[in-house]
Amino acid sequence: MRILVVTSQFPIAGEPNRGRPLLQTISALSRLADVRVVSPVAMYPAWARPNSYLFRAPDATTRQVDGCEVTYAPYPAVPLLSRPLNGWLCGRAVGRAIAGFAPDVMLSYWLYPDAYGAMLAARRAGVPLVSGARGSDLRVRDQVSRLLTRPVLSASRRLLVVSDDLGNVAVERYDMDPERIRVIPNGCDASIFHPASRAEARRELGIASEAQLIAYVGRLVPEKGLNELLDAVQSLSGACPQLELAMIGDGPMRSEIAERLQAEPRLRVHMAGAQAPAEVARWMAAANLVTLPSYSEGHPNVLVEALACGRAVVATDVGGIPEVVDDGCGILVRPRDAAALAHALTRALDRDWDEKALSRRFSRDWNAVASDTLQACKEAVGETRRALRADVRDADVRAADAQGAEAAHRVSSVHS
Template sequence: MRLLIVTSQFPIAGEPNRGRPILQTVRELSRLAQVKVISPIASYPRWAQPRSYLYRASDDTHQVPGCDVDYVRYPALPAVSRPFNGRLCARAIERPMRDFAPDVVLSYWLYPDAHGAMLAARRAGLPLVVGARGSDLRVRDAISKRLTRPVLAAAQRLLVVSEDLGRVAVKDYDADPDRIRAIPNGCDAAIFHPGDRAAARQALDLPADAEVVTYVGRLVAEKGLRELLDATARLRAERPRLQVVLVGEGPLREELAARIGKDTLPVRLAGAQPADVVAQWMVASDLVTLPSYSEGHPNVLVEALACGRPVVSTPVGGIPEVVDAASGVLVPARDAAALAAGLVAVLDREWDEAALARRFSRDWRQVAQDTLQVCEEALSEVRGLRAVYAAGSA
């Protein structure tokens, strides 16, 4: 099968960890089929850079090991061009799509990426499979939500990373449940596995007796990072050995750094790190936290558990499908006091590292196999419909 992936959620110059679960899936798919990635990047004027992203793609020739990827640009303006971004995206991907001549188009991120892929695939007469990651289904602006609806109606299949997201698609977009397939994320056990905590702390310059709480992800308000700093402020007197580490980058970094300095909080900003260093931070930790307001199926929690570390998170999206009382504590979102109590509860409890690590044995090859099977379903369905139409026209 010749499979074209269309997604902006892919590593770009300056942001190497962008779309890491999709990257892992694509690498394994490339072992099973002939795969090409087209990554459409919105190109904003220098004077109109959106605040929601820290980085812009600066090198269209950026290469990703193990992947055949082309970066294409389309012009955009924050908010102003939103209603047209899908069509602009379609225009950017049409030619490379035609040159690759795929059997199936698979697009991750519903608007504008999958909307553009829908228009381009329709013109080329190709089957379309789309993948939702979380916030692209739980969109806040009315324009994106309105333009997402036809994508779900047109796609032969909708891939979601959790059963919860499938329910959202049916409830909020009237998606056909028979076309929805839940394919949870995998985990690379070669990288994320239990390790020597003392050695990891020594390598990362952490005190041997510290109570280390680690967050991994983009530095954005929606991840509950203001509440995490509030919880840290509440706990620093009673937990003098507490050390909070934020691994990642994002537009909230300057605000967080200012707050940390102003209140002298025991928080370290570790920056964005490659997967092996992320795993090292997890191994060095007592727990991993993700106090998000909204999530799909956060891979960081799967990876934390694979490293044998309990988690403190929120009961939103697909998180309850990953975390239960045997693996951590769930607290209400946007509640710093509850978050502080959850951190204490996990820090004060003894955890079975080996039992936590056994919870997730699903690897990315399984994710790729499931994804390819769905793409084959879509192709077979379209070919069957064409055969019926041809027979009726004869």
């Protein structure tokens, strides 16, 4: 099967770890099918560049990323002003990028504008569309994106979501047919994320043995609850002088956080920057616990990886997080509540967690994710072909009926 993947949630020059779960899914999928990737890249004028990600133009139009052939497809955009047109602009860029590749199915992650553009390209190519939602692309807040997401879901033969919660959102907000929804949770690479010596990891990273280390892994953006996290750590630092926070990742808040740390020297924070998966696992091994105080999430892979490393988690009770975290492996708190977060962090640090039990909670690998994804694509292709055959049969019946009516009319004319 030939699968064209369309997604902007893929490594780019400014964010080499962008879309890592999708990269792992697609890399495994490429071992099961003939896969090409087109990654649309919004090109903003320098004066209007948004703060949502660290932008750098792609260093090559086409390159290999973990065994996947990726074509970066730039299209012009202006924040807010071009939003109603971004899906069409994205579709035009995708159409140019797929010349010479005749897919059986289009698989697109991120509903607008990526999957909207893929929808237009799929129609031109006469192939079915399978869409994948990650979280905030279903829980869109602006009216324009919400309006333009609806036709994507209507056109999708299958919708892939990472949690039951997201499936419910698709049904309740967009009237999506539940029969077309497939829940495919993220996997975990057990060769990287597994229990390891905390003492050894701390020696390698230069962390004191007596430190109470909390790790955050993800983009440095306000929506991840980082202001609340810093407030919580600051409120605890007086009573717990051994408390330290490691922030592994990069993003628009980096300079803002650095300024805050200069103004508040009691905050002991390690700004580790974006790291490769093996280094992320090392930081998790060094930590006492991992936290993710986001305002919204789908099925956050960082929590699966933390548990695979035998580390308990403190996270917000939003989206698909409760499908990953329960009382046996962590503590859930309300979002946007620094006091509740501080209390949960204290409780988690005081509790004696069973590392081996935590590490056994998830055993699903990326090959299983890829297999489920391929099955959904096969379903979409089979369903489309059956519908085409039915249309041909209906057309043949209509033609036969028309011919019969014409013949009857001629006979009637002769007798009259």
